[in-house]
Amino acid sequence: xxxxxxxxxxxxxxxxxxxxxxxxxxxxxxxxxxxxxxxxxxxxxxxxxxxxxxxxxxxxxxxxxxxxxxxxxxxxxxxxxxxxxxxxxxxxxxxxxxxxxxxxxxxxxxxxxxxxxxxxxxxxxxxxxxxxxxxxxxxxxxxxxxxxxxxxxxxxxxxxxxxxxxxxxxxxxxxxxxxxxxxxxxxxxxxxxxxxxxxxxxxxxxxxxxxxxxxxxxxxxxxxxxxxxxxxxxxxxxxxxxxxxxxxxxxxxxxxxxxxxxxxxxxx
Amino acid sequence: xxxxxxxxxxxxxxxxxxxxxxxxxxxxxxxxxxxxxxxxxxxxxxxxxxxxxxxxxxxxxxxxxxxxxxxxxxxxxxxxxxxxxxxxxxxxxxxxxxxxxxxxxxxxxxxxxxxxxxxxxxxxxxxxxxxxxxxxxxxxxxxxxxxxxxxxxxxxxxxxxxxxxxxxxxxxxxxxxxxxxxxxxxxxxxxxxxxxxxxxxxxxxxxxxxxxxxxxxxxxxxxxxxxxxxxxxxxxxxxxxxxxxxxxxxxxxxxxxxxxxxxxxxxxxxxxxxxxxxxxxxxxxxxxxxxxxxxxxxxxxxxxxxxxxxxxxxxxxxxxxxxxxxxxxxxxxxxxxxxxxxxxxxxxxxxxxxxxxxxxxxxxxxxxxxxxxxxx
Numbered sequence: 001x002x003x004x005x006x007x008x009x010x011x012x013x014x015x016x017x018x019x020x021x022x023x024x025x026x027x028x029x030x031x032x033x034x035x036x037x038x039x040x041x042x043x044x045x046x047x048x049x050x051x052x053x054x055x056x057x058x059x060x061x062x063x064x065x066x067x068x069x070x071x072x073x074x075x076x077x078x079x080x081x082x083x084x085x086x087x088x089x090x091x092x093x094x095x096x097x098x099x100x101x102x103x104x105x106x107x108x109x110x111x112x113x114x115x116x117x118x119x120x121x122x123x124x125x126x127x128x129x130x131x132x133x134x135x136x137x138x139x140x141x142x143x144x145x146x147x148x149x150x151x152x153x154x155x156x157x158x159x160x161x162x163x164x165x166x167x168x169x170x171x172x173x174x175x176x177x178x179x180x181x182x183x184x185x186x187x188x189x190x191x192x193x194x195x196x197x198x199x200x201x202x203x204x205x206x207x208x209x210x211x212x213x214x215x216x217x218x219x220x221x222x223x224x225x226x227x228x229x230x231x232x233x234x235x236x237x238x239x240x241x242x243x244x245x246x247x248x249x250x251x252x253x254x255x256x257x258x259x260x261x262x263x264x265x266x267x268x
Numbered sequence: 269x270x271x272x273x274x275x276x277x278x279x280x281x282x283x284x285x286x287x288x289x290x291x292x293x294x295x296x297x298x299x300x301x302x303x304x305x306x307x308x309x310x311x312x313x314x315x316x317x318x319x320x321x322x323x324x325x326x327x328x329x330x331x332x333x334x335x336x337x338x339x340x341x342x343x344x345x346x347x348x349x350x351x352x353x354x355x356x357x358x359x360x361x362x363x364x365x366x367x368x369x370x371x372x373x374x375x376x377x378x379x380x381x382x383x384x385x386x387x388x389x390x391x392x393x394x395x396x397x398x399x400x401x402x403x404x405x406x407x408x409x410x411x412x413x414x415x416x417x418x419x420x421x422x423x424x425x426x427x428x429x430x431x432x433x434x435x436x437x438x439x440x441x442x443x444x445x446x447x448x449x450x451x452x453x454x455x456x457x458x459x460x461x462x463x464x465x466x467x468x469x470x471x472x473x474x475x476x477x478x479x480x481x482x483x484x485x486x487x488x489x490x491x492x493x494x495x496x497x498x499x500x501x502x503x504x505x506x507x508x509x510x511x512x513x514x515x516x517x518x519x520x521x522x523x524x525x526x527x528x529x530x531x532x533x534x535x536x537x538x539x540x541x542x543x544x545x546x547x548x549x550x551x552x553x554x555x556x557x558x559x560x561x562x563x564x565x566x567x568x569x570x571x572x573x574x575x576x577x578x579x580x581x582x583x584x585x586x587x588x589x590x591x592x593x594x595x596x597x598x599x600x601x602x603x604x605x606x607x608x609x610x611x612x613x614x615x616x617x618x619x620x621x622x623x624x625x626x627x628x629x630x631x632x633x634x635x636x637x638x639x640x641x642x643x644x
Contacts (some may be wrong), residue, residue: 215429
């Protein structure tokens with residue numbers, strides 16, 4: 001029976017799949033078209049909102065002279081290094097806190113207080129503490145991605161089914177076996193959800209640091225472009241940041257899809 | 269008959285509403301940069317002493333970044349803004365039709381601060397030194413470029429470090445040899461840190477101002493070309509009111525400080541200090557009624573500073589001292605007037621920085637002294 005249904009269902013199913021894949025592109029094209037209409041009719045002054053063509057021209061120029069790549073590479077470096085450090089600390093401390101509630105009592109006031117302060121408030125201090133190079137921006141990024149990773153790691157580890165933990169204990173599983181075969185797989189969905197949040201925050205962390213002081217980086221490019229009244233280049237920089245955030249998010253989503261394949265199989 | 273009566277009544281109503289409208293002050297927003305600060309005292313004096321109200325304006329103040337100030341004025345979302353001169357040239361090169369109508373700072377407020385022991389008074393000695401600037405934009409970068417050019421140096425001869433707006437801390441940590449700062453403000457902060465022993469080995473700081481080397485057009489009042497064409501009378505009244513407020517601030521800084529209290533929350537307001545300022549403001553008013561010369565007024569400011577220093581510590585006095593330092597950058601025989609040479613010098617500086625395209629910027633369109641001359 002199944003084989004009889006397949007030929008009839010496939011075209012519709014594929015059609016829907018393609019439609020879903022193209023839907024975001026359609027939204028983007030619609031926004032660009034709307035933007036072009038607004039610009040053409042001069043509903044908003046081009047000083048405030050330049051036309052898509054002007055932005056495209058600024059993009060081509062920034063790519064041709066290499067400035068966009070140079071600034072984007074700096075931001076990407078700060079993002080990735082900061083993300084690795086922040087996520088590394090968040091995972092480690094999150095696991096330790098999940099296993100030691102007393103530690104949570106000791107550290108939570110500090111962690112919550114630090115996290116609830118907007119990063120722009122202490123970004124200038126990081127320049128003084130870590131200098132004007134990339135270190136301060138990496139630290140800013142690490143701080144901003146740390147908290148979601150930490151919270152989700154704690155939630156993931158603590159959300160473990162107690163009966164499964166009892167089972168591993170009764171089987172006399174070692175600590176490593178319990179971690180590798182039970183805790184990590186069970187906590188991964190929550191941890192990866194936190195990592196998706198962290199990946200988008202990484203861009204904010206790097207750029208906030210660059211806004212305070214930087215020679216290179218997309219934040220520095222925005223400041224420079226703004227000071228020269230080059231609004232199209234400001235938009236190019238902002239779109240590049242968005243692209244980075246989307247790319248990182250998609251990468252984590254892909255990893256999640258691959259790593260959690262067993263979960264989909266087990267639920268179908 | 270009724271028709272005629274109705275027309276007469278409507279006419280009377282329209283006329284009376286016009287009279288009321290004329291009597292009502294016109295709401296005007298002036299866009300400033302930075303944050304509320306005693307350095308904006310002339311605007312506070314304009315409001316508190318009623319100069320703007322006399323000219324028919326109910327003025328409110330807002331603070332934004334310079335590019336935002338300029339763009340909002342350019343598109344007519346605000347009629348008046350205050351930016352530095354180089355912003356006007358840069359913006360005009362990007363099709364923002366704004367006009368600079370009143371030069372507020374007669375001297376460019378930027379300069380180098382350094383350890384006096386290092387002695388960088390000969391700018392050629394900057395070679396191979398690390399110089400801190402907020403970033404490669406704005407008045408500080410323009411000032412540094414002008415200083416380097418004056419010393420026959422280029423950026424490649426020094427190490428430029430982008431330090432954000434953290435010059436006192438970064439300088440005192442020894443991360444830079446010198447920093448580009450607003451000379452009316454930050455050198456004072458650094459000296460206070462040095463006096464407290466919190467500035468490394470630095471005992472005393474020295475400054476070299478850009479204005480001592482080259483005359484660059486500085487901060488001033490801007491309007492849009494459209495406003496200049498549509499309502500020059502209103503611009504004239506605003507410029508006139510601001511000129512009076514600025515002169516009043518220069519002549520009586522104690523009164524200006526007291527007017528600033530309503531606008532700047534962070535100003536020290538120790539009662540004994542305020543009492544002395546009130547007495548000084550009153551005495552200065554009497555002195556001004558004798559029509560003293562500009563030099564005599566300057567002497568009176570120095571005397572007041574000396575009296576205050578003998579009674580109050582730096583914590584109470586810092587902001588008032590910043591006001592006095594800033595007044596030195598504003599004061600001139602004729603306030604508000606800018607000359608073509610200072611615009612040309614700034615234009616050349618921006619070209620050296622590579623900030624201007626190939627299309628020429630017509631500098632004579634960038635500023636106008638017509639309202640200043642008429643206000644005198």
